Amino acid sequence: MSEKKENNNNQPQHHNQKPKKKYNHNHSNNHNQKDKQKDKPRDKNKISEHFNRTHFACTCGNCNQEFRMSLALIGILEHLKAKFNQNINVHRAYVCEDYAKELFGNSKDYHSKGKAIDISINNVELKDIFNEVENLIEITGIGFVPSKGILHIDMRDKDRNVFIVENGTNQDLTLAMRNKYGLQDLEATS
Ligand SMILES: [Zn+2]
Secondary structure (H helix, E strand, O other), X not given: OHHHHHHHHHHHHOOOXXXXXXXXXXXXXXXXXXXXXXXXXXXXXXXXXXXXXHHHOOOOOOOOOOOOOOHHHHHHHHHHHHHHOOOEEEEEOOOOHHHHHHHHOOOOOOHHHOOEEEEEEOOOXXXXXXXXXXXXXXXXXXXXXXXXXXXXXXXXOOOOEEEEEEOOEEEEOOHHHHHHHOOOOHHHHO
C-alpha cells in the first residue's frame, strides 16, 4: 500500500506528462463508448428481426423456459409486424407438455408442439388481425377469442379449422358470428 501511495504521490511531479496521459485516457474511453453504441450488443436470444426467445418460451416456471417454435409461424408474426407496424403482443406461445396438460388437459396441444401462438396487436382491432390472418393460407388453425381480445393461430397438419372461443369452448364461426364481430365473409370475398 505504501508503495502505491508513493507512486501516486510521484505522479503529480511529472506535471508535463499528466495532461497528455489524461487526454489519452479520456479519448480511449470515449472511443470504446462509441464503439459500443455503434455495434449494439447482439442478443443471443434473438430469433428474428422483432422477436426473441423470451417471446416464445414456456412460462410455467418449472421447465427452465423450454422453447420450440415453428419458423413459419415466426415468419407470420414478422409479416403481421410489417403489415400493421405495431407491437405484437405474444400472450402464449410454446407450452411445455406438463404445463399443457395443466392448462388444456392435453399434453399434445399445438402449443406444446411449437405450432401455435396467441397474439394481440397494439392499436389494431382483433377483427382486423383475424381478417389478415385468415387470408394467409399457411395458417390452418384460427381461434377468435373476443372475450380475451386475442387471436389463436396455429399450423396444424390438418384441414383448416376456424373457430370462435366463447364461454371457454370452441364453437363454429358461423356467418351470424362473423357478422356480429365484423369479420370478413370469406364466401362473399372469394
Ligand atoms: Zn413449461
